[in-house]
Amino acid sequence: MKIIYALLLLAGASIAASGQSEFSKQTEAVNPPFKLTIAAYQSNFDEENTNDQVMKGGFGFRIRKTNISDREIIKMSHGGGSYGYYFEVRDSSGNLVGPRKPNEVKLQGDDRGAAASGTKDMMLQPGESKVDFLPLSTWFDMNAPGTYTIQALAHLTDDPKSDVVKSNIITITLLPPDPPADAPK
Numbered sequence: 001m002k003i004i005y006a007l008l009l010l011a012g013a014s015i016a017a018s019g020q021s022e023f024s025k026q027t028e029a030v031n032p033p034f035k036l037t038i039a040a041y042q043s044n045f046d047e048e049n050t051n052d053q054v055m056k057g058g059f060g061f062r063i064r065k066t067n068i069s070d071r072e073i074i075k076m077s078h079g080g081g082s083y084g085y086y087f088e089v090r091d092s093s094g095n096l097v098g099p100r101k102p103n104e105v106k107l108q109g110d111d112r113g114a115a116a117s118g119t120k121d122m123m124l125q126p127g128e129s130k131v132d133f134l135p136l137s138t139w140f141d142m143n144a145p146g147t148y149t150i151q152a153l154a155h156l157t158d159d160p161k162s163d164v165v166k167s168n169i170i171t172i173t174l175l176p177p178d179p180p181a182d183a184p185k
Contacts, residue, residue: 029156029163033069034124036085036167038062038152054173061136063152063167067124075122075130079155079162082139083132086154089140092147097140145176 042059063085067073076084089097124130142148152167 027163029165032165033073035066035068036152036154036165037064038167038170040170040172056175056177059137061134063132064129066129067126070126072123072125075124077155078158079160084154085152088151090149097142100141145174148172
């Protein structure tokens with residue numbers, strides 16, 4: 001089971017990374033029915049911090065999809081990558097950051113709960129939000145100290161050629177790890 005899960009996780013990470021450049025070229029939706037917000041967190045899951053942040057290892061990302069229309073919409077587009085999203089991760093030079101090597105990807109659990117296809121569980125009601133916690137720092141090669149920008153993108157529908165909605169862009173400055181306590185000074 002762990003092998004199957006690891007393969008699925010690697011496929012999700014490679015899909016998310018491989019589509020970075022093509023996906024960003026798609027047309028951005030005008031008057032989209034939902035809003036995407038990306039935030040980084042280091043330890044406090046409740047804190048909504050979409051500002052620039054300075055971090056040291058061990059951080060994650062939260063994506064909030066909020067239905068801002070007056071009708072129900074799909075929670076997760078199957079036209080997207082992992083969790084229905086694609087991501088643009090760039091280094092301080094503006095270069096796209098690639099996926100981690102398969103042996104570097106860390107296994108993370110998926111606590112999204114199963115929803116039956118074709119049911120109301122698959123829909124966001126007006127004003128409702130869906131929140132996903134994603135291990136982007138384990139999917140993308142962001143282990144070198146430096147500055148990274150991250151943006152989430154999602155299709156309006158299940159059609160991979162449909163217009164996209166882009167989230168805010170956050171900037172993460174990753175500091176080098178602290179030296180071990182027993183390291184010589």
